[in-house]
Amino acid sequence: MWVADMDLPAPPQILNALHKQVEHGVLGYELPSKALYEVVAARMKKLSGWEVEPESVVYIPGVNSGYTIAARILCSRKRGYLIQTPVYNEFLETEHKTGFPQRVAGLEIRVEGNRIRYEVDFDAFERQVKKVGMFLLCHPHNPVGKIYSPAELKRMVEICIENDVRIVSDEIHSELLLGDVNFIPPASLSQEVAQHAITLVSASKAFNVPGLACAFAIIPDENIRKKFNDMILTMSYEVSTPGLHAARVAFSGKADSWLKALRRYLTANRDFIIKYMETNLPGVRTIKPDATYLLWLDFSKLKLKPSPYEFLLKEAKVALSNGAIFGKDSDQFVRLNFGTTRSVVEAGLERIRKALR
């Protein structure tokens, strides 16, 4: 119950489109059609009312290729990038990959009984943002499942713009909304923000096609887009044609009924786990994610040795993601992936409960 893909088949509409490609049978070089960019733009409009010019859409092999490229054009050895820990572990690799310094404005934890939530630490944010060229935002946030509020987004982007810092927003989880919540891309807040933002989207999480390796960067600023495209050529990125086909189908809306059912299923999984934890494992603090299929669990009260991750792997035979990989001070946390069938979720929780008896 670790790496973030789902144990569920991709929607039939996507699988059918790929089958069609295989049945046509010539798997040669392709260029994305103009229609693909239009489909991506139309999806943004439909989901959040964000008006995107098809010309500002660029295809890339993955969101992590996207922010790696962005770092290379926006950062330097002097001005690094800003992240909010705990955060998606690959964000933390960017320093090692690019040689640009990482600055951290950690999210502030709030504890209410057994429930935790996270808030932006604006003091730290304002201090750190002055040292960077890009703010790498994870929205919705992995691993804590947070959707930033419009007020938080506005304040963060204002501070970025004041300091001439670009916002790179990884929105790979933006279609995995749980329950009745709203998602707003920061770039949709205003033209000015859009001009300062690189938004990274992909069908890979919501429609479970990460293996096809395809994502998009939406870059309204022409100058930044040109630099981004040049870097794609320089680094010689290549995207598979099934990835492009799957994205086109996913963003066209043809699989939206599937997605709706998926969201209901994931929401029920989330609620089931939280209830299970409250009933059976009251010492574990939980978060209630607004999005993603990831649940951030705080085991610090149980003092498991050597760490909750290792303890549960060894004693419960359940592989979770080790909190330590998401930033410092997170080693008492684990991330649980509930993008799987209920029976697997139940079996995993049972194992954890028994190991902690």
Place this chain on the structure above:
Amino acid sequence: MAYNFDRIIERRNTNSLKWTQYPADVLPLWVADMDFLTPEPIRDAVRATLDHGVLGYEFLRHRTQQVVAARMERLYGWQVDPDWVVAVTGVVSGFNIAARAICNPGDGVLIHTPVYNMFYTLYKHLKLTQQSAPITFSTEDNVLHPQIDIDSFAGPFHTNSAQTRMFLLCHPHNPLGKTFTSDELQSMAEICLQNDVTIVSDEIHSELLLNGSKHVPLATLSPEIADKTITLVAASKTFNTAGLFCAFAIIPNAELRARFNQVNEEITGHVSSLGLIASEAALSGSCDDWLNELLLYLKDNRDFVVEYLSENFPDTRFTVPNATYLQWIDFSEYVRSGQMDKLPFDFFLEKAKVALSSGTIFGEGCGNFVRLNFAAPRSVVAEGLERMLGSLK
């Protein structure tokens, strides 16, 4: 024949690069993919994955590495440790990563000229210095025989005020269709070793052998040479899976491999799961009878083109490739005599509505050449040639 390579498969209704780049009345004989069906065992492997339906993250499995290694052993008796095999999205990203791992900006990278156009991207993108060893031709009737002269190979080392760090070899050679002999490879490799130059051997066309010609992987010459070599292979040309983007680098030298892996990680490309699955199916040997028939068909196509050119374009000179499905044709005489009032590529695109690859992209002074891709049903190749002939009348 069990496989029907004469069958026309409509590709204009797809996003095919080859078939949508030019207007619909243009016949495309350019970018290097084939207008044939990808063989059934590969499509079955992809179908099985789609039927399973979970398209999650896939990593290079040991089994895939073993399949690549076993193919090298079976085809060439080359003993490859599966751990030497690294997955990349394509040979282009493969030599990009290799150059980053081997060179610093300003360093020299040696190439043969003319050569595959994407080789030149290294100079522009990585700020490396071009060092060129020209391939010359001897001519017999109309036929161009590419030759490498070892003195002109050694000459450009460390020229243009740059230390040569890497030799990027195209073997078999695109666009000249030449397989290098053991002797040629040996003498080139020796000079590289003497100069402490790492060799990156792009062997993507190595299984497209015509006329029973033989491919010798450079790295098989000696352990010393293997230790200085990165070999790039892929199923994509041979089995027509270019759109799936998957290739492999074989790197025996552990230190070089570690550097290559580090750069690969820094770049953060992603090899698609279907690319890995298709490559494994292709290289396992399950498509080898298809390949045997493909090679016969391609050889016949080549002979057809050669015969057609000899009869109808007496003033051309052209290669008779013993590998690849690419023919290099010299129309200099037609330009010189005024029969063509512009570069052959532009002339044929405009007057014959045939899209070839322009010689200009393969190297300086090649503007009067074109590269013709004959990996299409015979009738398509014939129509292309007829259109070209018609345009000269």
